[in-house]
Amino acid sequence: MRSAIELKIGEKAIINDIDNTNPSARRILEVGFTPGEEIELLFKPVFGDPLAFSIRGTLIAVRSSEAKCILI
Amino acid sequence: MLTVTDNKLPLITLLGHPNSGKTTLFNYLSGKKYKTVNYPGSTVEYSISRILSRFEFNANILDSPGIISLIPCSPDEKLSVNYVYNHPKYGKTDLAVVTLDASQLSRQLLLVKQLIECNFKVIIALTMVDILNKKGIDISTTKLSELTGCDVVKIDGRSGEGIDELLKVIRINMNLLNENNLKHTLKDYDKNKIISLYNDIERIEKDVLFNIEPVVKDNELINIENANKKLNVLSGLSVNGHRKLDKSTVNIDKIVLHKFWGLIIFILVMSLTFTSIFWLAAPLMDLVDTFFGNLSEITSNALGDNLFSDLISNGLIAGLGSVLVFVPQIVILFLILGLLEDSGYLARGAMILDKPLAKIGLNGRSFVPMLSGFACAIPAIMATRTIQNRKERLLTIFIIPLMSCSARLPVYALLLAFLIPQDQPFIAGFSLTAIYIFSILSSLLIAGVVNKFTSKINSLKEKSSFIIELPTYKKPKLDTVLKNTFKNANQYVKKAGPVILVLSLILWVLTTFPRQNTELTSDNLTASNSLLLQNDSLTLEEMDSYDLSKSYAGMLGHFIEPVMLPLGLDWRVGVSLIVTFSAREVFVSSMALIFKVTEDDDEGKFQEGILNSMREAKNEATGQKLFTTARIAGLIVFFVFAMQCLSTVAISKKETGGWKIPLIQLFSFSILAYIMAFITVHGLKFFGIS
Structure with a gap:
C-alpha cells in the first residue's frame, strides 16, 4: 500500500487506512484524516517538508514522518 | 437552580x-x-x-x-x-x-x-x-x-x-x-x-448541510435569473462543496508556499517585521526615556539634595523608566505578530521553518517564540507553551535568551556609535544587522550542539510532532489584535516590572552606600583622588565618580577587576557589566554615571557626552586609552551572548519548573560571552586592530 507522502503535488487519493503503529496516528485521525476521505497533496515548501494536504475542506501541514501513516 | x-x-x-x-x-x-x-x-x-x-x-x-x-x-x-x-x-x-x-x-x-x-x-x-x-x-x-x-x-x-x-x-x-x-x-x-x-x-453533516446558491455580492449584477436561483434552495447536499478549499487561500499559498517565492516572501516579511520593531519604536522609546529623565530631574529638584530625593529620582523613577522604555517595542512586535497570526501567515512561517529547525532539535512551533525573543525574552519564553514535545520546548526556552532582545539595542547603539563616525549611518545600520545575523546563527549553532549533547546523555525519546492547520487567509481583525497586544504588553509590565524595579533599587543601594563623609580627609585619599585634587577643580561629577569607586558596587567592580583585565578593561566597565544584570540597557546609564557624564537636556548631546568621556578614558594603571576598537568589539560580542537579565532567569525557572535550566543558561552563556569577547579582542589584535 502506498502512503500519502508518495503523492505528487496536485495528486488526489482516498485514504485507505491509518497505520496505528505510528505514534502520531491518533492525532492524524483526530484532525480528520479518516479512511474514505479524499486528500490532495497541495504544497511542499522550500525545504520539502512538512507537506500540506487538503482534507475535509481545510489545509493541514503534516511532517512526512507522520504523514507516512496515512495509507492510500 | x-x-x-x-x-x-x-x-x-x-x-x-x-x-x-x-x-x-x-x-x-x-x-x-x-x-x-x-x-x-x-x-x-x-x-x-x-x-x-x-x-x-x-x-x-x-x-x-x-x-x-x-x-x-x-x-x-x-x-x-x-x-x-x-x-x-x-x-x-x-x-x-x-x-x-x-x-x-x-x-x-x-x-x-x-x-x-x-x-x-x-x-x-x-x-x-x-x-x-x-x-x-x-x-x-x-x-x-x-x-x-x-x-x-x-x-x-x-x-x-x-x-x-x-x-x-x-x-x-x-x-x-x-x-x-x-x-x-x-x-x-x-x-x-x-x-x-x-x-x-x-x-450528521449530510443531514444538516444543504446547498444554496452562493450569496451574490451587492456590487455584482443582479439579474432576475440570479435572484431566482438564490431563492431556489436545494434540499440535501448534492455536491461536495463543503469539502472545497477556499479558492483565494489556495491561490495565495501557491506563492507563499512556493519553493522559491515562499522563501523570498518569508525573508521579506521577517525583514519588514524587524525593521519596524526598531525604527518605528525608536521615537516612542525616546519619548518614554525623555519623559522619565525629565520626571527624575524635576523630582530631584523639587525634593532637594538629600538621600530620599536620590532614592525617588534615581532609584524609583529611573527604575520605572527602564521597565517602561521597552513597552513601545513590545507593543509593536506583538501588534505585527498579531496581524501576521490573524491573517494566517504565522502558521505558514512555522511550516516553512519546521524542517531546518527540526534538524537542530527544535520544532516549527519554536519559530514564533524565537521571533518574540527579539523584543523580549519574557513573553517569548511564555509563548513556548504551544510546543508539545517537552524536549523541544526546553531547548527553545534554552536558546531564547540568545535572541538579541530590545534591551541590547541601546547598548549596541552606544558601542557602535563609538566605533563608527556619525556621518556614516549606513555603516552603523549595516553593522547592527550583522550583529543580529551573528546572534541568530550562533544561537542556532548552540541549539544544535546542545541537542547533540543532550540526545547522547538522554536516550528518552518523546515523539516529535508537527501537525498544524493552515487557516484560511483573512483580513486581520484589528480590535482583537489590539486587545491581545494590550494583554501581552500588560503581562510584560506586570511580570517583568516588579523584578526590574526591585533590582534597580538594589542597584541604587549598591551605588549609593556606604555613604561617605563629604569632607575628604587625607586618610582616605587614594592616589588617583589626590591627583584629581591637585587639579584644584574637583567638580561635582568627579565627586560622583569618587563615590562610586568607594561604594559597594565599586568594591564589587574592584573585586572582579582581575576578570576584566584580560579583556583590556578595568573595574569601571566591570561595575557596568554587573549592574546590567538588572536590565541590559542600564549599561548606558551606568557608563554615563561612571565616566562622569551629566545628562544634558538634549538626547544627542547626552550620548556624545558619554562617547567623549569614553574616548578620553585612560587605563588607571598604564595611562593608555581604555577603549579601543578591539575592546569595544569585544564588549559587543559579550552582550550578544551574556544572559544579563535576572527577569529572564526568573521566568525560565518558572516555565521549566526548576532552577537547573536557568542556572545552566546563566553560567554557560556568561562564560561563553566572556570567552567569545576574549577571542574577539585578541583575535582583532592579532590582525593588527587594537
Missing part, C-alpha cells in the same frame, strides 16, 4: 478549536474585565471573567486553551483537559459552550461528540456561517440540534449577532442543570472509536 453565591457561581467553560472564534466570543462576553491566570503550579493559561453585567447574568466564564480533542497529546493539553473536568478553583464545568466553525463542521464536531459522550452539558455556538454560505452551503440549526441533542445558536462574536439568543439558551440550560445532574466521565478513544465517531459525524 444553582445556589448563586460568590464562591460558587455557575461555571461556563468555552471550548473549541483554535481559530474557531472562541476568544472573540470570550472577549465579547467578558469585555475588558477578564484576568489571565496560570493554572496553579503549571504553565497553562486560562482567562476567567464574570459575564458582563449588561447581559444581566451571573456566572463565571472560563476561556480554556484551544483543544481539538478530549484526548491530550502533551502535558499541557492534559492539564487543560483535566481542568475542563474539574477546575481547582471554580469547580466542575456546569455548561460547555463549544464554538464550532461551521465551514469546518466535520472536523470540529469531534470535540462536541466527545463532550456529549462524556456527559457534559453542551451548547453549540456556530461561528463562521458566512464563510460556509460563500461556499454555497447553509446549515440547519434545528436539525443539528435534533441530531446532537444540544442547543445550537448561530453567532457572530464580532458584531454580537446571536449573542442574546445564546445567553437565552444558556439561561434555560442553567435552570435545567439541577434536574439532571450528570457526572462527567472519562473515556479513552482508540483508532476504531475515533473512526466510528467520524462516521456518525458524517451522517
